[in-house]
Amino acid sequence: MRKKISDTFPAGIIDIGSHSARLDLFAAAPDGTIRLLESLDRPLNLGFDVFRNGAVSSQSIHQLSSVMGDFARKLDEYGAAARRVVATSAIREAFNRELVISRIRHDSGLEIEILEAQEEARITFLSTREELRRCCDFDRMTGIAFIIGTGSLIVIFFENGLLKFYESAPLGTIRFYDEFGRSGIRPKEIVDILISSAIEQRLRECARLRPDQPLALIGIGAGVRLLVRRHETAGEQTVRLSVDTVADLARQAMREDPQRLGRKLNIPDHQAMSLAPCGSLISYFLNEFNCSEFLCPSTTTRTALLDDLVRRTEKPDATPFLADMLAAAEGVGQKYGFDVAHARSVGRNALALFDKLKRYYDFPPRSRIWLEIAALLHDIGRFIDVRQHHKHSWYLISHAQLPGLSPAEQRIIATVARYHRKAPPKASHPEYMALGADEKVAVLKLAAILRVADALDRAHCGRYRNLKLKLRGDELIIHSTAGEDRRLEELYLKMKSDMFRDVFGLQLKLEEVLEKL
Amino acid sequence: MNEFIDRSDRYISRELSWLDFNARVLDEAACTANPLLERLKFIAIFSSNLDEFFMVRIAGLRQLVQLGKDAPDPAGVRPEEQLALLRTRLEKLLHRQQKLLNSLLAELEKQDIRLRRPHELPEAARKELKRFFQVQILPVLTPLAVDPSHPFPILNSGAIELAVSMKPADRQDTVFAFVEVPEVLPRFIAVRDEQPGKTFVLLEELIMDNLEGLFSGCSIQEFFPFRITRDMDFSVEEEGVEDLLAQIEKKLLQRRQREPIRLEMPRSVPAGELYNWLCGEFQLSPQFRYRTSVPLHLKQFFELAAKAERPDLLEPAWPPIMPPEFAAGGSVFDALSAHEQILIAPPFHAFSPIIRLLEEAADDPDVLAIKQTLYRVSGNSPVVHALQRAARNGKQVTVIVELKARFDEGNNIQWARRLEESGAHVVYGISNLKIHCKALLIVRREDGYIRRYLHLATGNYNDKTAAQYTDLGIMTCDPDLCFDVANLFNVMTGYSAPPQRWRKIAAAPFDLRQRVLELIDREARLSTPERPGRIIAKMNSLSDTEVIDHLHKAAAAHVRIDLIVRGICCLKPGPADGNIRVISIVDRYLEHSRVFYFQNGGEEEFYLSSADWMYRNLSRRIELMFPVESPKIRKILFDLLRMQLKDEEKGRRLMSSGRYTRKLPEHHTPARSQAGSYRYFRNLATEAAGTGENILKVFAAPETDSPHTSPQA
Structure with missing residues (x-):
């Protein structure tokens, strides 16, 4: 049965990523619009554990449990009716993921759901498509969208606005640092890793991508958004840039000291660390494919989950995918x-x-x-x-x-x-x-x-x-x-x-x- | 040497600037336009300010000297030089204060308000006083003898002590003793002496008149009152937030043992055995010893102003005005729903809408949560009572309590504990960051939808100071401001890292400094000789060197800058800085609001803030600056600023010499901005009540500038 939007909201969406846990609290307004009430962000180091040792350490479980306790109190503060708690990488890659889920259920009453890469690709693509349809003729657009998190990379090929192929790779903005150490990785090496991971070859083989085919490049993720934030325009969700402009930004991110660039862009140090990997990623795609333009939507995992929740509430029978x-x-x-x-x-x-x-x-x-x-x-x-x-x-x-x-x-x-x-x-x-x-x-x-x-x-x-x-x-x-x-x-x-x-x-x-x- | 000249051209020494501020306070005591008892209050304020200055700043400077830290301040003056300069200036100021007090007491006598020594009283009155001493005072006194078995006691900072030397009947040597004049007793004791009006005796005089009763069997040799002030500039070395509370309580106890920084005593005390012994015990260099020809602890003369019961010798009351939006009574929630934003400007406005908002929230079944910052809250605060009730009613109450509010910790800890016991979530600040922003956020569910109510202000949630400090605050439901402030609360409670960016506010220590500098720089960028930029900034203190440098640069780019800085102003408007004008307003209310206006090429912006432009506020505290977007309120802010800039009575101008102009009018003038502000708010309220029409009609008067007209022009 179709539910009223006010029955579902306020709703809380928690995204447990590799390096932070985030809670977005949303409320419905009487005019039917959904508003973000609060946005919480707590740094965690699950990625460091999982990507090195394959499991979440007991210290990190304890820390996560404390954060989830705070988040649960916050959900109660607003009487949040609906709540969705998803874990992306690193927990989905963790050997002891069931233990983590059980412990959090016990300590905070929150039920963690593992968001598999294909589901992440689906909901993120759907949200992005909705946003891009508002600013361009997305249903006639063909291109590559990449979703870069701190611990995972998902690459999507879409044709005439439909998702045709996706692939996830164990690469992420901070994962590079976790694996190679803070000073051990250079942007050039990131590009080499991307080349060796044969994304380009897979796209050509699996999606029948022609070498010279003109493509739109869509970059999704907090790091990418930070990189292009100077080009945001008031009232526009999506940042749309020429290939030359985004190439300049990517080169700058690869060349400059992350902390110095962070200060220029007014970004805290820990977030500035993601700039160089994002720059490298953009640079890789621009070099390997015939990209004609670059788009950066405002989509995050949490907005995608919110859109999913709204769809399920308002149109439970709709099948947009x-x-x-x-x-x-x-x-x-x-x-x-x-x-x-x-x-x-x-x-x-x-x-x-x-x-x-x-x-x-x-x-x-x-x-x-x-x-x-x-x-x-x-x-x-x-x-x-x-x-x-x-x-x-x-x-x-x-x-x-x-x-x-x-x-x-x-x-x-x-x-x-x-x-x-x-x-x-x-x-x-x-x-x-x-x-x-x-x-x-x-x-x-x-x-x-x-x-x-x-x-x-x-x-x-x-x-x-x-x-x-x-x-x-x-x-x-x-x-x-x-x-x-x-x-x-x-x-x-x-x-x-x-x-x-x-x-x-x-x-x-x-x-x-x-x-x- | 060049460096020194360059620096002193642009900056004024912070401590010297503060002393200048206190000199302006003293001017108010000298100003015959002020009623007698108001002038007496300014004498008390001067001393109260000075006590804090010694405890914190002078003590800090002495510490720098002791540690051998010799680096000059931005104005190029080294700590030792500063101490010497301060001593010279202080001597002059104290001399002036004493002269003023004596003349004020003489004038009060003409008004039948007298201060007498016990021996000056008729015998009957003196006997009655003696009885009073034995019944009311003697039981409270605790004499402390000093001899080999009783070491030198720890004397409380700020209290008047009596030093006594005596010879016990059974001993040859002199015994020294102390009697603390208890602060729990009134300092001014009314005497019935058959004269018209009122006669008072000072408590320490009464005790000294009855010393024999305290030390029976001893022959009293010498005695005199004195007062020591101790260094209180402590910094809490936090290891984690958990034990912050315990640490502060420990620090409060330690406070009694801090080093003395000032010794005060009457000028009449002879350099005899008792004096030499006392100075020897304190080992305080002459630089920190002060002699006075008037009573000690003049802060307590507030009590005399109140006990005189002479309203004719006080400023006429300015009864607080109810903001027109609340005049009809009814629910504060309804009033807020009906208006986009509501300005509350205590003490011109009543503070009660804020208390009402909290009280309604505490009892309203639809209210889900209340979050509030509490910094300096009065002892029996209705704010704390409302929060307690809300918590008991099952609301999610989050209170961010700042325990590091100087001198108020003891008070804070008590009510913080009470709140916790009621079920509120009490958070004791963030390690190393004093929480100074003032915010109240209420979450309410209305017809199934969440609606949030916000109050942001420049002043604390303190109903007592709200009657004395001029502050500005807004109540609003603006979703973006609510979003920002909710997120700021999450930062303060440790629930979240600071967001990448705020929607409307700027917050220290995150982006406030940068935002302030950007706003100044933007003004410079948009400024041309033909169409100069414009900044009006009102605050309590301006000392941040980076901000000062940017202001100087903006002035060089033709931006016309008006600074209304009540207290410390380290910016020196050099002879070449014709574009910078600095004024300071000292009047019956303490100027406390922080208002910032930027012309922005015609797209004017107004901000209110909890932060001064000081290093500590921009870098070491949680502070908040928020835009005011309601055209109606922007208009009011502009009119208030305009009145202040035109205040020829209480506004003193900082000259390029670094000194302020002095104003001592004999009568109040229409230019007095606080009186003008009060009339202005009263007119607004009357107009709104009388016509029920848009209050903006008030401003249609021809003498009023439009917001686009420069107030300086």
Whole structure:
């Protein structure tokens, strides 16, 4: 049910990063706008522990617990109804993350949720897109967005305003210092690390980025924002700069002593440390890609989480990321050389079947998008070998970067694709047996549909473009145009409809209809 | 040598400048336009100021000399030279004070207010006094003998002591003893002597008249009153905030043992055995010994002004005016919701809306939280009572208590403890940073939405000083100011690091200094000979050398600068600095507000602040400067500044010689800015009540400048 905005607010959003914990408290105004009430920032040194030793030290847990206690009191002060406490890097990389979560739950009553990189990419991209749509024609824009935190780097490729590919790397503005020591790293080395991490190569291979393709470069993160703060204009959230201007800023950040530059920009020393790494990062992208302009939105993890909270409150059924999920799935498909026409045709057929069936059968809430992605990617296992390709598809989908999906959802999608051909699930299939009961049912239903949809495009010619379906008794009639040769589809339908019949109790039948004149 | 000349051209020695300020206070005692008892009060203020000056500044200078730290101050004067200069100036000032007091006492006598010694009284009156002594005073006195078994006692700083030498009947040698004149007893004792008006005897005179009763069996040889002042310039060596409270309590105890910095005694005391013994015990160089021809501890003459009960010899009362926005009564929350910003200007305005706001908040079920800074709060403060009640009512009460407010620690610790017991979250300041900003933030839930109410001011939440100090504050719901101040509270409570930037305020020790310098520099940048820039800055003290340098530079860029600096002003307007004008206003109320005006090429900006332009305020304290954006209030601020700049009666001008002009008019004039300010606020209130129309109509009078007209012109 849609909730009133005043029921959700005041709300507090806590972001536990590698080097600080931040709390933003928001309230709704009677006119519906959301206002920031307070913004708290406490330095922590989780990154130092995790990036060196793999776990959060007991001293840091104690410190974090004290900070969370203060933050919990602050939430109480405003009677904050909603609260979201997320941990990004370093806790998400920490070996003892469950212990940290349990300890904080016990000490402060706050429930920490690990924000995985793909979710961080999704919500940050969504917020950024909303902001950029207000200042430019973002839906026709193609480019690279990078989100640089103190302990992690996420690189996103977007095409015509849709997120198509993302990748996270264990690099961060302060992480460099943690790993190399305060005086041990120079901007040039940061650029070398970026080059060696092969981001550019991955973008070309995975996102099919052409070498000379003109791209917009979007820099997201507190450090980047500090670097460009002199160019902020009143009333504008986004800082928009020419490539030359941002290149100058980046060079200055790389060249100058961080503390001196910090003083010039009126930034405290600990924040000034992030300027050189951000400058290096910008410099790297400008050198490696054909960037045409630079944008720095005001997005932070907390504003992204806030937007997410508002979306969930105001429009719980909206799916603003759906197109991106499909674009990213197609990106994965492209990477493995899939037959895009066949994939899309199977997708269309599957959705037509799904939409017909969902009137009569129960499906989990997000199963339509699971089915669509499974349909798009069901054949990618062919990249490895045609034989047993359904099993290769399962593996590749299980480990693909598919933003907007939880790990459980990704498992379901991979298993649906795994059963698009050959034997139905058996007790001897560990990938199936590892699923929960509801997940198994979802897989059976969706895989049954996928098999039929795949059979209908057996000829890989997209013949059944606008599937017409009719339920008659215990028969599902699929109408085909008169005079067409449908022997191949009939044959495969016969072979692959067993599961459909078992799951839904329906017989499938192809019937010829006369086209209306 | 050149360096010395360069420096003294631009700067004035801080301590000498302070002494000049106190000289202006003394001028008020000399000014016959002031009623007699008001003049007497200025004598008391002069002494009270001087006590603090000795305890802190002179003691500090002596410490520098003792440590061999010989570096000159920005004006080029070395500590030892400063001490010598101060002694010379002080002698002159004290001589003047004594002459003035004697003439004031003579004039009071004409008004039937007399000060008598016991032996000058009729026998009957003297006997009655003796009875009074035995019943009321004797039980409180504790004589302390000094002999081999009783070492020299630790004498309290600031109290009048009686030194007595005597010979006990059973001994040959002289015994020395002390009697402290208790501060808990009244200093002025009224005597019924059959004369019209009132006759008073000083407490120490009465005790001295009855010394035999204290030392029975002894033959008293010599006795005289004296007073020592001790060095109190302590710095708390904090290790962590947790033990700050304990440390201060410890320091309070230690305070009794600090080194003496001044010994005062009557000029009439002969250099006999008792005198020589006492000076020998204190080992205080003659530089720090003072003789006087009038009573000691003149701060206590406030008591006489009150006990005289002669309103005709005091300034007519200026009853505080209710700010028009609150005149209708009703809820302060409602008044604040109906107005964008409300100016509260005590003591012209009543302080009560602030107390009402707190009291309403304490009982209002919709109020979630109250946060407040408390610096110097009066003993039985209604502010503390309201906060206690709020905490007991389950509100989240956060109070930032500054324990390092000089001389007030004992008072602060008591009520801080009381607040904690009520359930308030009491935070005892930040290590090494004195919290000096004044802010009150109330969080309220209204119809499901959060609304915050803010009060920011230049003065403390002290209902007593609010009746004597001129301060300016605003009440507002401005979300940006609320955001900034809420974040500043988080910094003060240790909940958060300072934000990267503030939306509207500037705060020390973070960006206030830089912001002040930027504002001055911007004025210089925008200034041309044809269209000069303009700065009006009103504060208590100006001593920060960096700010002074930037002001000099701005003046060189044709910016016309008016500084209204009540106390210390280390900026010297050199002969070439025609663009800098410095005035100081000393009047019945203590000028205390900090107001800053920048012309900004026509986009004028007004700021109020808790901070003076001193190094300690800009770098060593938590301070706040906030813009005033309401056109109505900006207009009022400008009019107030204009009145002050035109104050030909109480405004003294600092000349390029480094000395101030002296003004001793025989009658008050219409130029007196405090009287003008009071009339101004009264008119505003009357106009608002009378017509119910926009109070801005008041300013339509032709003699009033528009904000765009230069007040100096």
